[in-house]
Amino acid sequence: MSLRSARTTPSYGSLLLRGLLAGLIAGLLAGVFAYATGESRIDAAIAIEEAAAHAAAPGAADDGHHDEELVSRTGQKGGLFLATALYGVAMGGLLATAYTLLRRRLRTPSDTRAVFGLAAAALVGIVLVPFGKYPANPPAVGDPATINQRTIAWVSIVVIGLVAVWAGVVAARAPRSGAPEWLRAAAALAGFLVVVAIGYVLLPTVDEVPAAFPASLLWTFRLASLGTQVTLWTMLGLAFAALLHRLRRDVPAEAEAVAV
Amino acid sequence: MSNLSNTPSVRPLDQPAVSARVLWTAAGVGSLLLLLAYLVAFDQGAVSQGGMYLHELLHDGRHLLGVPCH
Numbered sequence: 001m002s003l004r005s006a007r008t009t010p011s012y013g014s015l016l017l018r019g020l021l022a023g024l025i026a027g028l029l030a031g032v033f034a035y036a037t038g039e040s041r042i043d044a045a046i047a048i049e050e051a052a053a054h055a056a057a058p059g060a061a062d063d064g065h066h067d068e069e070l071v072s073r074t075g076q077k078g079g080l081f082l083a084t085a086l087y088g089v090a091m092g093g094l095l096a097t098a099y100t101l102l103r104r105r106l107r108t109p110s111d112t113r114a115v116f117g118l119a120a121a122a123l124v125g126i127v128l129v130p131f132g133k134y135p136a137n138p139p140a141v142g143d144p145a146t147i148n149q150r151t152i153a154w155v156s157i158v159v160i161g162l163v164a165v166w167a168g169v170v171a172a173r174a175p176r177s178g179a180p181e182w183l184r185a186a187a188a189l190a191g192f193l194v195v196v197a198i199g200y201v202l203l204p205t206v207d208e209v210p211a212a213f214p215a216s217l218l219w220t221f222r223l224a225s226l227g228t229q230v231t232l233w234t235m236l237g238l239a240f241a242a243l244l245h246r247l248r249r250d251v252p253a254e255a256e257a258v259a260v
Numbered sequence: 261m262s263n264l265s266n267t268p269s270v271r272p273l274d275q276p277a278v279s280a281r282v283l284w285t286a287a288g289v290g291s292l293l294l295l296l297a298y299l300v301a302f303d304q305g306a307v308s309q310g311g312m313y314l315h316e317l318l319h320d321g322r323h324l325l326g327v328p329c330h
Binding site for chain 2: 009012016031034038039042069070071075076077079080081082083084086087089090091093094097100101104127130131134135136137138139142144147150151154221224225226228229
């Protein structure tokens with residue numbers, strides 16, 4: 001009897017709640033990383049942006065450049081944590097939802113590995129694949145006139161990244177049963193790379209970095225952005241797996257108590 | 261695997277199918293979560309109804325999360 005209750009799957013609601021909580025934790029930690037590594041770079045980039053604006057329109061400099069500034073720089077630095085926390089909560093809920101829908105298709109008896117697999121898939125599909133085509137840009141980089149095209153292209157590469165991961169999984173499972181593991185790995189890599197290559201070739205190239213923008217600042221900013229997102233997904237995977245483990249551990253005990 | 265002892269012997273095929281009710285709930289919740297992500301990543305007042313205030317407040321996070329921004 002207790003063996004059957006040990007197999008009881010947690011409800012979607014209880015999974016979702018833990019996903020949202022894990023997302024909040026991961027988002028705040030990503031915010032700490034972003035604050036520590038990225039804020040000084042954003043400040044430096046904004047200084048360059050403002051210097052360029054002043055050079056372009058010297059007369060406008062004294063008209064109160066800070067007019068219409070809705071949120072101060074200090075406010076934006078606090079808003080950073082709100083942004084990463086909200087984003088983390090959204091991604092945590094989506095991870096829990098994906099886990100609920102896909103758990104039985106993930107061929108591992110370990111719930112922890114199932115979570116890690118999904119988080120790794122998201123990291124590759126949502127972060128790494130897009131970063132290869134459209135890396136993050138600091139303020140002062142990017143032409144406001146092309147923001148709509150760039151946004152559509154960026155969303156497209158995120159979708160393509162997720163499709164590429166899916167294609168890799170499908171390819172890994174395509175060889176007949178009993179096929180050697182290296183063959184499955186090679187098939188997965190091929191399936192993934194074909195989709196990524198198609199996406200990279202078809203989507204437009206964007207290079208709007210001003211010639212005078214410091215290369216080292218661009219590099220450190222992009223590294224900070226990448227680190228922020230890697231932190232978010234790593235911590236999200238760990239936190240969700242940990243909360244799920246606690247849930248799993250509690251379920252049989254409760255069920256047994258009821259049975260007795 | 262060292263953790264074999266404390267892992268319940270759940271094989272993938274033992275996992276129950278997802279019911280239609282859970283599927284619809286998941287679709288609804290998933291849409292709301294995507295809307296939340298949209299709010300952080302792209303909204304310029306159309307959803308938040310607060311003008312550009314939220315957009316500006318979340319400015320740094322957007323840049324560091326790799327979302328295209330101005």
